[in-house]
Amino acid sequence: MKQFFKMFFASLLAMVVCGVIIVGLIFGSVASLMSKKDKTTTFKTNSVLVVDLQKHIHELGESNPLALFSNELSSTAGLYDIVTAIAKAKKDNSIKGILIKLQPGSNGWGTLQQIRMAINDFKTSGKFVYAYGENISQGDYFVGSVADSVYLNPVGNIELKGFSSVMPFFKNTLDRLELQPEIFYAGKFKSATEPFRYDKMSEPNKLQVSQFQQSFWKEYVKAVAEHTHADANTINEWTNTGAVQFPGDALKYKLVDGLLYWDEVESRMRSKTGTKANANISYIAVSEYANTPLLDLKNDNARIAILFAEGEISDGEQSDDYQIASRSFVANIRKLAKNDNIKAVVLRINSPGGSALASEVILRELQLLRKKKPLVVSMGDVAASGGYYIACQADSIFALPNTITGSIGVFSMLFNIQGLMKNKLGVTFDGVKTAPYADFPTVARTLTADEQQRMQHSVDTIYSIFKSRVATGRRISEADVDSIAQGRVWSGTDALNIHLIDGIGGLGRAIHSAATLAKLTNYKVSTYPERIDKWQSMMRRFKTNDVSEEMMKATLKQELGADYEWIKKIQNLRKMQGKALMMLPMGMSIN
Numbered sequence: 148m149k150q151f152f153k154m155f156f157a158s159l160l161a162m163v164v165c166g167v168i169i170v171g172l173i174f175g176s177v178a179s180l181m182s183k184k185d186k187t188t189t190f191k192t193n194s195v196l197v198v199d200l201q202k203h204i205h206e207l208g209e210s211n212p213l214a215l216f217s218n219e220l221s222s223t224a225g226l227y228d229i230v231t232a233i234a235k236a237k238k239d240n241s242i243k244g245i246l247i248k249l250q251p252g253s254n255g256w257g258t259l260q261q262i263r264m265a266i267n268d269f270k271t272s273g274k275f276v277y278a279y280g281e282n283i284s285q286g287d288y289f290v291g292s293v294a295d296s297v298y299l300n301p302v303g304n305i306e307l308k309g310f311s312s313v314m315p316f317f318k319n320t321l322d323r324l325e326l327q328p329e330i331f332y333a334g335k336f337k338s339a340t341e342p343f344r345y346d347k348m349s350e351p352n353k354l355q356v357s358q359f360q361q362s363f364w365k366e367y368v369k370a371v372a373e374h375t376h377a378d379a380n381t382i383n384e385w386t387n388t389g390a391v392q393f394p395g396d397a398l399k400y401k402l403v404d405g406l407l408y409w410d411e412v413e414s415r416m417r418s419k420t421g422t423k424a425n426a427n428i429s430y431i432a433v434s435e436y437a438n439t440p441l442l443d444l445k446n447d448n449a450r451i452a453i454l455f456a457e458g459e460i461s462d463g464e465q466s467d468d469y470q471i472a473s474r475s476f477v478a479n480i481r482k483l484a485k486n487d488n489i490k491a492v493v494l495r496i497n498s499p500g501g502s503a504l505a506s507e508v509i510l511r512e513l514q515l516l517r518k519k520k521p522l523v524v525s526m527g528d529v530a531a532s533g534g535y536y537i538a539c540q541a542d543s544i545f546a547l548p549n550t551i552t553g554s555i556g557v558f559s560m561l562f563n564i565q566g567l568m569k570n571k572l573g574v575t576f577d578g579v580k581t582a583p584y585a586d587f588p589t590v591a592r593t594l595t596a597d598e599q600q601r602m603q604h605s606v607d608t609i610y611s612i613f614k615s616r617v618a619t620g621r622r623i624s625e626a627d628v629d630s631i632a633q634g635r636v637w638s639g640t641d642a643l644n645i646h647l648i649d650g651i652g653g654l655g656r657a658i659h660s661a662a663t664l665a666k667l668t669n670y671k672v673s674t675y676p677e678r679i680d681k682w683q684s685m686m687r688r689f690k691t692n693d694v695s696e697e698m699m700k701a702t703l704k705q706e707l708g709a710d711y712e713w714i715k716k717i718q719n720l721r722k723m724q725g726k727a728l729m730m731l732p733m734g735m736s737i738n
Contacts, residue, residue, distance in 0.1 A: 190242075190436070191241065192240070192241050192429075193241070193243050193422060193429060194243065194430070194431050195242070195245065195246050195420060195429065196233070196244070196245045196436055197245075197430050197431065197433060198233075198246070198266070198433050199250065200250055200259075200290060201250035201251065201252045202223075202252065203254060204224075204225070204254050205226070205469060206225050206226050206227065206455045206495055206497050207227075207455045207457065207674070208224050208437070208678045209223040209225075210222045210223075210678045222434060222678070223434050224434040224437040228434075229262060229433050229434075229437060230262070230653070232433050233245070233262075233265040233266060233269050234265065234268065236269065237272045237274070242274070242431070243274060244274045244277065244416070244419055244420070245269060245274070245276045245277070246277050246278075246416070247276065247278040247290060248279065249279060249287035249288070249297075250281075250287065251286070252286070254286065255527070255528025255529065255549075255736075256286070256289075256363060257526070257527045257528035257549050257550045257551075258527060259289050259549070260289075260366070260549045261653045261654065262290055263289065263290045266290070266293050266294075267293045270293070270295070275296075275419050276296075277298065277415070277419075278291035278292075278294035278296070278297045278298065279297075279299075279412045280299060280300070280303065281299075282303055282304045283305040284306050285306045285308070285367065288305065288402070289370050292371060293370070293373070293374075294374075296404040296415075297402070299398075299406055300394070300407075300408060302394065304394075305397045306391075307371075307385060308389070310364055310737045312736060312738070314348060314732065316342045316345060316346050316347060318342070318344060318345055321562075324571070325567045325571065326564060326567050327566060328561070328562055328563075329560070329563055329602070330344050330558065330560050331558065331560070331603045332556065332559075332634070333556055333558070333607050333610035333634070334555070334633040334635070335351050335633050336351050336554075336556065336633045337557070337558055337633070338732045339532075339556075339728070339730050339731065340558050340560055342732070352732075355635050355637075356636070358641070359737075362548070363548075363549050365640075366549055366640075371402070374401070374402070375402055377401070416428055449488070449670040449671070450488050450489050450490060450673050451489070451491050451661050451667070451670050451672050451673070452483050452486075452489045452491075452674070453492075453493045453495055453525075453654070453673070454479060454480070454492055454493070454495065455495050455675070455676070456471045456476065456494060457469045457495075457496075457497045457498065458470040458471055458497075459498065459499060459500070460500055460501030460502050460505045460509070460533040460537070460729075461501055461502055462474075462502050462505045471509070473502070473504075476509055477509060479675050480512045480516055484516045484520075489520065489673070490520060490665040490670065491520050491522070491523065491661035491665035492521070492523070493657045493658055494513070494538065495527060496526050496538055497528050497534075498534035498537075499532060499533075499534060499731035500533030500730040501728065501730055503533065503536075503728060504726070504727070506729055507612075509537045510537050510540065517540070517541070517542065521542050521661055521664035521665050522661075523541055523542055523660050523664065524538040524543070524544040524545065524657070525545050525654050526538065526544070526545065526550045528551065531552050531553055531636060532731050533729035534552075534731075535553060535617075536729055539620035539621060540616065540619065540620035542664055543660050544647070545648060545649060545650050545652045545660065546642055546648045547651065548639045548651055549639060550638065550642070552636070552642045552647060552648070553632075553637040553642060554635065554636045554731055555631070555633070555635070556613075556633060556634025556635075557610040557613060558727075558728055558730075559605065559725060560728075561588055561590060561602075561724055561725050563592065563594075564590050576592065584598075588724070602725075623646060631647065636731070639651060
């Protein structure tokens with residue numbers, strides 16, 4: 148009886164909690180809708196649009212039905228929403244200017260470049276753009292340099308130190324654990340497996356990273372030069388000598404236009420907006436201003452669809468928010484192919500690649516889509532390896548100068564746990580089989596020479612297919628593809644020079660190209676898939692994974708922050724053991 152009451156009250160409590168959540172969601176949704184309705188008509192005149200660089204910006208926006216229970220906004224704008232909002236603010240008389248909040252964040256260089264371009268276009272309206280920070284990183288300053296005035300806290304910090312890329316190497320750890328990686332790869336620059344087979348970067352890897360660093364740095368110096376009016380040689384000298392250490396140095400070299408506290412910056416904005424000294428300035432967060440509800444396509448003709456592809460490429464159904472899962476993604480492609488109102492598609496890629504099989508499945512569906520309507524690719528921070536594979540046969544491909552792309556190569560990897568289990572834990576393996584390859588591939592023993600040859604042959608075959616897909620899509624010979632492939636990573640600028648892409652530009656240029664190919668002059672833009680709903684996302688994870696596992700992941704993510712991505716990447720590699728992968732190396736980034 149005691150156990151009965153225990154179960155009864157536990158169930159009752161669960162029902163009450165569930166009921167509260169459901170009621171909360173209903174009221175939250177209603178409040179969110181009412182709020183959106185009001186905000187489209189009640190923005191104050193003389194408002195300032197705020198672009199906060201500390202917030203991580205995804206390609207696709209998010210909606211949060213649980214915002215009622217917190218101080219968060221009911222929706223978070225994606226990159227396209229932000230760019231569109233800035234363009235809208237350019238013509239909106241209620242918006243008098245933009246404030247760029249310079250706070251260190253985790254956004255990629257392609258994302259930062261797209262935002263910088265949008266704000267630069269906003270400036271042609273004659274409205275003011277201010278940037279302010281207390282701790283200004285190089286990424287912050289890249290965007291902030293476009294402002295009319297950049298202000299730094301008098302005791303703040305600003306970076307001008309050059310770029311670095313640091314990669315972790317796990318070989319010594321694996322040796323100590325007696326975990327033996329069995330690695331197979333095609334392409335001398337294919338460095339994704341280097342952390343497991345070396346204890347430092349190979350010379351080819353150093354060469355490719357150094358080259359795209361230099362390409363990115365030229366873009367950065369160009370941005371600094373626009374604000375300081377110094378030449379590239381002078382800026383490089385400041386960097387190499389570490390000339391900028393203190394706020395006074397930044398002011399001396401005109402990196403910033405003033406050393407001001409926040410209240411002093413606000414005083415200047417009051418003057419710009421005509422706000423009285425004792426009144427609050429009307430700030431509007433860019434996510435709040437974007438206010439881009441999903442569009443009903445039923446009665447609208449002549450549309451261009453943007454299909455967002457963000458995250459690693461994986462097999463099967465989607466199980467994570469930012470993931471390009473083949474089955475789920477193909478469903479969206481087919482939806483666009485069947486929709487007669489969609490006249491052209493822009494595929495927006497922000498992906499380091501992933502499963503070779505999933506990449507092929509997605510490419511095939513894109514080929515079928517392209518037979519029905521134009522397909523244009525727009526590359527974000529990264530569209531490399533499998534991310535380039537799914538892009539290579541589009542009608543046109545556009546990237547930003549600071550896009551990481553290429554990495555045309557393949558690898559496969561197994562971890563032999565025999566030594567670890569036997570020598571560290573005392574566990575051994577034995578068994579019987581009906582045929583020589585019945586237990587292949589296996590982690591319980593070292594692969595035989597014949598099995599190793601089979602693995603390498605599989606990788607070489609898929610690499611050959613990869614090069615042939617690129618040769619067909621880019622209309623160049625396989626020999627030419629091989630000369631720029633080998634797993635090598637390129638910047639968007641270099642990718643244009645070697646014909647991996649057709650032009651430099653952001654989403655706007657890709658949309659314009661799609662409209663031209665579809666012969667459209669009047670059209671609307673729709674985005675796919677739907678915004679990520681945080682509530683549905685949570686329910687999906689609880690459905691596909693154990694609740695305790697999800698709680699542990701959430702705790703690790705909260706404690707480790709950005710470092711949690713390392714664990715996630717290693718977990719994904721473990722899941723793909725023995726499968727062919729088209730993926731960028733871990734740590735392939737610029738700071």
